[in-house]
Amino acid sequence: MDSTGQNNLKRNKSEKKLLRKQIKARNTLMRHEGIECVSHTTQNLVVANGGLGNGVNRHQLLRLVEECGLVEALLMPPNKPYSVVKYGSTEEAKKAYDTLNGKEITLEDSDQNVTLYVNFVEKVHWEDIIPISLPPGLMMVEELVSPEEEQKMLESIDWTENEVIQNAQKSLKHRRVKHFGYEFRYDNNNVDKDKPLPGGLPEICSMLLEKCLKQGYIKHKPDQLTINQYEPGQGIPPHIDTHSAFEDEIISLSLGAEIVMDFKHPDGRTVAVMLPERSLLVMTGESRYLWTHGITPRKFDIVHASERQKVGSVTPDVGDLTLNRRGTRTSFTFRKVRRSPCNCTYPSVCDSQQGRQREEAPSFHDSETEASKLEQEYVHKVYEEIATHFSSTRHSPWPQIVEFLRTLPKGSMVADVGCGNGKYLGINKDLYMIGCDHSQNLVDICGEKKFQAFVCDALSVPVRNSSCDACISIAVIHHFSTAERRLAAVRELARLLRPGGKALIYVWAMEQEYNKQKSKYLKEKRASKGKEEEINTDVAWGLFCDQMHDNGSQDSACSDRVLNDSKDKGGNAKQVINSKLPVHTNRTSFHSQDVLVPWHLKGGTNKKGECVKALQLPAGSKELQEFSPVFHRYYHVFCEGELEAACKTLDCIRIQKSYYDQGNWCVVLEKQ
Amino acid sequence: MKLLTHNMLTSHVRGVRPGGGFPLRIQATEVKVNNVDFNQEFVARMIPKVEWGALVEAAESLGHLSDLPHELPPEYENNEDFLRKVHHVLLEVEVMEGILKCPDSGREFPITKGIPNMLLSEEET
Numbered sequence: 001m002d003s004t005g006q007n008n009l010k011r012n013k014s015e016k017k018l019l020r021k022q023i024k025a026r027n028t029l030m031r032h033e034g035i036e037c038v039s040h041t042t043q044n045l046v047v048a049n050g051g052l053g054n055g056v057n058r059h060q061l062l063r064l065v066e067e068c069g070l071v072e073a074l075l076m077p078p079n080k081p082y083s084v085v086k087y088g089s090t091e092e093a094k095k096a097y098d099t100l101n102g103k104e105i106t107l108e109d110s111d112q113n114v115t116l117y118v119n120f121v122e123k124v125h126w127e128d129i130i131p132i133s134l135p136p137g138l139m140m141v142e143e144l145v146s147p148e149e150e151q152k153m154l155e156s157i158d159w160t161e162n163e164v165i166q167n168a169q170k171s172l173k174h175r176r177v178k179h180f181g182y183e184f185r186y187d188n189n190n191v192d193k194d195k196p197l198p199g200g201l202p203e204i205c206s207m208l209l210e211k212c213l214k215q216g217y218i219k220h221k222p223d224q225l226t227i228n229q230y231e232p233g234q235g236i237p238p239h240i241d242t243h244s245a246f247e248d249e250i251i252s253l254s255l256g257a258e259i260v261m262d263f264k265h266p267d268g269r270t271v272a273v274m275l276p277e278r279s280l281l282v283m284t285g286e287s288r289y290l291w292t293h294g295i296t297p298r299k300f301d302i303v304h305a306s307e308r309q310k311v312g313s314v315t316p317d318v319g320d321l322t323l324n325r326r327g328t329r330t331s332f333t334f335r336k337v338r339r340s341p342c343n344c345t346y347p348s349v350c351d352s353q354q355g356r357q358r359e360e361a362p363s364f365h366d367s368e369t370e371a372s373k374l375e376q377e378y379v380h381k382v383y384e385e386i387a388t389h390f391s392s393t394r395h396s397p398w399p400q401i402v403e404f405l406r407t408l409p410k411g412s413m414v415a416d417v418g419c420g421n422g423k424y425l426g427i428n429k430d431l432y433m434i435g436c437d438h439s440q441n442l443v444d445i446c447g448e449k450k451f452q453a454f455v456c457d458a459l460s461v462p463v464r465n466s467s468c469d470a471c472i473s474i475a476v477i478h479h480f481s482t483a484e485r486r487l488a489a490v491r492e493l494a495r496l497l498r499p500g501g502k503a504l505i506y507v508w509a510m511e512q513e514y515n516k517q518k519s520k521y522l523k524e525k526r527a528s529k530g531k532e533e534e535i536n537t538d539v540a541w542g543l544f545c546d547q548m549h550d551n552g553s554q555d556s557a558c559s560d561r562v563l564n565d566s567k568d569k570g571g572n573a574k575q576v577i578n579s580k581l582p583v584h585t586n587r588t589s590f591h592s593q594d595v596l597v598p599w600h601l602k603g604g605t606n607k608k609g610e611c612v613k614a615l616q617l618p619a620g621s622k623e624l625q626e627f628s629p630v631f632h633r634y635y636h637v638f639c640e641g642e643l644e645a646a647c648k649t650l651d652c653i654r655i656q657k658s659y660y661d662q663g664n665w666c667v668v669l670e671k672q
Numbered sequence: 673m674k675l676l677t678h679n680m681l682t683s684h685v686r687g688v689r690p691g692g693g694f695p696l697r698i699q700a701t702e703v704k705v706n707n708v709d710f711n712q713e714f715v716a717r718m719i720p721k722v723e724w725g726a727l728v729e730a731a732e733s734l735g736h737l738s739d740l741p742h743e744l745p746p747e748y749e750n751n752e753d754f755l756r757k758v759h760h761v762l763l764e765v766e767v768m769e770g771i772l773k774c775p776d777s778g779r780e781f782p783i784t785k786g787i788p789n790m791l792l793s794e795e796e797t
Binding site for chain 2 (some may be wrong): 176184369372408409411413430432434436438440443444446452453454455456457460461463464467468469
């Protein structure tokens with residue numbers, strides 16, 4: 001064939017690839033968002049991979065789309081991997097279509113590349129935006145201090161005091177904390193009221209507090225101060241400040257950078273509140289006693305693009321949202337220690353009125369039976385159904401776990417609790433490893449591989465006390481739905497260990513990006529390693545891929561898949577999805593610690609009698625299996641420090657090592 | 673399920689008195705004998721972790737005791753002959769089908785294709 005012919009062939013190939021990807025994007029939008037794309041030209045375009053949810057900020061996208069014509073509106077829904085552009089005319093929209101479809105761009109904020117896929121849509125309707133009001137009792141005061149005062153206050157903090165603790169916090173990448181007036185104790189979330197700290201509150205704060213009193217922001221002078229410093233990526237889990245510890249008014253000054261704080265009502269309502277630099281947040285009443293507040297550990301917040309409403313709640317006005325990179329924020333939180341029991345009007349969340357200390361906000365369910373039922377529905381049943389497919393995506397052992405096993409002494413007795421398909425049971429032939437898992441189907445796979453394994457519950461492992469030299473529990477404990485059960489699982493591991501024995505625990509981290517390194521789960525996968533071209537290369541549309549944790553498997557198994565969709569047939573979408581649990585969008589950061597994560601099944605379920613129909617599309621396109629069912633698995637993703645804190649409550653073990661590995665928080669425990 | 677594995681397993685049914693769930697009685701309907709490479713050091717290191725009495729009992733119930741002594745001989749580490757016998761019993765005899773029975777409660781756990789199912793119901797935990 002002459003060179004022209006060859007070039008033609010090449011062009012056709014890449015054209016075909018682009019068309020395939022574009023079609024895939026259309027289908028995903030339909031199934032996931034109910035957005036119907038059309039083939040004729042309209043004024044409206046949907047830009048897949050051009051969304052806030054996959055790291056594209058408004059500024060960058062606006063520049064791109066404005067080049068093609070007059071933009072009437074750019075709608076960027078928060079946390080979605082797409083946006084919608086409305087042009088003044090269909091001609092302009094067509095121009096944009098030709099220009100942007102298949103265009104590769106580099107994200108401004110992260111140097112990652114994504115490819116945009118564009119389709120026409122008919123009218124896209126967005127609800128009228130009702131401004132969201134702040135939680136009752138919450139008030140914001142802007143510019144409470146001047147930039148000079150801000151600088152002085154930040155400089156006045158002596159972080160070098162108590163170096164041992166500071167170093168420990170540093171190595172664990174915790175936010176930095178300092179207390180004045182009274183020591184705040186994190187083990188019971190209360191104050192040692194009988195042991196005031198010498199020195200009281202720093203002198204530099206007195207003028208500021210006088211101002212607050214005079215202006216009426218607070219009625220009583222605080223006697224406790226906690227300084228928190230949040231680097232980008234750090235946060236604090238949602239909580240209510242202990243009722244019995246502090247009086248009603250709690251004020252918090254934000255210095256150094258702005259940040260978005262999330263407030264959540266027990267009924268599920270959430271309000272995102274922007275705290276500008278040098279502003280004072282005043283929490284009283286319902287906002288102090290009933291709503292939880294927290295800061296999601298992430299590097300970007302979703303904020304209003306326009307200058308209006310720079311303070312207050314972040315309303316979901318998709319016409320006005322963008323990403324805001326975080327800076328280092330230091331908060332000065334002033335509180336008054338409570339001397340009498342709390343008698344608020346919110347007894348359900350009040351530790352004084354409950355008669356005991358509550359450490360966290362009310363969890364979304366309370367009883368053991370409910371926990372067990374949830375796990376049965378959203379963990380055990382699911383793994384039984386997806387076992388074969390799941391196993392096929394779990395073949396690359398993780399290096400640090402392999403290392404742990406390889407360094408164990410020859411002849412060690414090792415238990416793998418939650419062994420799944422037995423990935424780690426054959427790593428070190430000098431060990432005697434026994435695996436156990438709740439899923440019969442997965443354990444059967446271990447048996448087929450000639451490993452020693454049995455079926456049991458991780459909360460009740462039928463193995464003698466102190467009989468193991470080591471245990472591993474990889475990606476297991478995050479499936480337990482209460483803190484008590486998660487702790488009980490750790491206790492079981494400790495029980496199995498002989499004194500001096502070691503346990504290695506891995507749990508999924510909320511923080512999927514750590515130390516500027518995205519976890520493999522978030523990173524885009526390049527088509528390479530000799531695999532087929534259709535392999536999805538884009539971050540957001542790796543939404544298809546829920547084979548997290550296993551790098552090597554993603555390329556082959558990662559191909560065309562549909563996003564989770566409550567309209568899906570099959571899977572456990574038939575069941576009423578627990579309305580209090582958010583469904584996570586794969587390959588994006590976590591916005592909540594308790595989530596349902598979709599699994600898109602390929603190849604049919606393990607359950608007999610159920611038949612999964614795969615609709616084969618025309619030859620040449622290895623496109624969607626239209627009816628692949630979706631299963632939802634429950635996860636409690638761990639915040640930084642959470643696993644360690646839980647382990648610390650056990651006397652029988654001590655933490656030997658604690659680290660972050662590819663989207664997981666990990667500990668090595670030693671039995672005392 | 674090898675006999676070394678069996679030696680680690682205990683019944684965890686609620687109400688069983690401490691230690692009363694061990695050792696589980698084996699009722700085997702299918703036993704397989706494999707060839708496993710002998711590693712003297714490995715076997716010697718396993719012995720201290722094993723409940724010897726339970727091992728002997730289990731091996732006997734399967735008819736695979738061979739001439740394994742009922743008592744652990746002193747200084748077995750270099751006794752290759754003895755260690756080979758232990759190796760056989762611990763690692764080469766496998767129960768493929770059968771039942772494990774809790775000595776205290778009588779609860780039965782099935783073994784299928786070499787895999788015991790020790791899952792308890794809600795009431796039993």
